Amino acid sequence: MNKIYKWGIIGPGKIARKFAEALDLTDNVRLEAVASRDLSKAKQFAEAFGSAKAYGNYEALINDPEIDVIYIATPHAFHNEQALLCLQKKKAVLCEKPMALNAQQVKQMLQASKENNIFLMEALWTRFLPWLQSVIKIIKDGQIGAVKFVRADFGFKAEYNPAGRLFDTRLGGGSLLDIGIYPLFLCQQILGNPTLVTAAGNLDCGGADMSCHAILQYHNGAAGIISSALDYQTQQTAEITGTEGMIRIHSPWHRTSEFEWRKEGEDWQKVILPPLINGFQFQIAEVIHCLDKGQIESPLLPQAFTLQLSETMDEIRRQIGVKYSGESEEE
Template identity: 45%
Template structure:
């Protein structure tokens, strides 16, 4: 149970922020206190929809507001580094939407700044906070599927080419790996840790961002993962973890799943249903408030070490594709 009410400042007023604020308004102990957007119309529309007390068209004004307890950064990837640093400089805890930044170097600097200032910082990997992930980890720990050997996860959808879109604009950190490839990369990092081999095949748009990445990871003990991200076509958006005794199937859309199935080698299977109370963001929100309640500087679900590892793997995949931001 959350000990107090948290006043959230929302930095950015795009689609992801709207989904986050929907869950925030339905989660006990939280309120959309302030919204900041350079677009006054968007900021005022958000304030009206979510009953925000304050509206800003200047990000600096938001971070200086003494009533803001925690800031959620929901702007395009390319702005995360500078905006997180701005928040930390003004003594504000931060939940930064994934990916944390455009490079491992930036990510490490953000974490170092938060640590030095004794401030909470978490990457918004909302999937990690969902019940299906907790159940999956529990099943693996209990040895239900034996020793995990192989993981497959994909995330792909078709996006018509538009050089001005954030998906294709390199200046905004566009590309499939940054936008959705982080999901399967996160799952592999969570289950298997740091890979010893990373091999990737990619395709680039004329704007220089990747539209497709087929990634093969191998681990020191011989386990492997095959991951796919693309904005060229639709994929099943499913994930499977195979062990020596069976497999765990995470159903579509796996990154916000409400159902998993365990298939054992003896032919038996078991289904688990875990519906969200809101749209799935409530789990992440509750995790952040739990950490703040208990004076934690990082979440044990999305620790800084995991964020750094994800950033390193993404960077290597992009380097192999010839993408430099």
């Protein structure tokens, strides 16, 4: 009989609601508890999803012996501290992207995962979506030749609130960590680790990046261009160009069900996959698959991949002048 994995959620916000809905779409899982610093919010969230327990502090949930896995859905600035507490208490962790504010914090989390022999993965849900699996296969099969160029953007016009999580640097605000991580992830997934990064950005008066752009260069001569923005809408499309063909990923590319590709000199082939009902269920299924196998990281989204992603974001932030509250000079 398959084990039923009992989940806890830290931070009952909008993204946590989508995650809880995805749990209902996944076999062998159950929402066991939710925690918030505001008990009334936790209770309201728990009531919306059946018989889950509600806690008014995070420590109570982490110490709940019934819980197997914890999903961290708080603002970026709190991920490191909360994940470390979970891992020290032997709770498996799925931490919302970005894993932490910077690479130094990510290293602390990876070390805690290894020392405690406990699963830890960044919740980069796009990695597990069907469209990306299809695109990766097309590339691995050599259908478009050697990939030489990747371009991806993600921008939308957010309501400006300097004290909100999107813009407050005390919470890890800015476009890069919140949405720029998606185009950067795609470049790293397809091309690997960059050898040279050149970045530019536009900061608000509080020091958060309203927009961010980077050119990524690779050892084999390939290149990537990424853009993110919180003050204007972009196309939200992506393109992957190889020596013998091209892939165009439709908007919104990070959660699409459609793309098209062609070999050089041939007609475009359109790929239409079933619409995403939610999308988060695929990363949940990967967590369960890894836990069933006794793994502490996902082979599809290894911890080393997350660390490299964070290191590249650190370099981009260094170049555009974004520094978060509480970061030391070493970080």
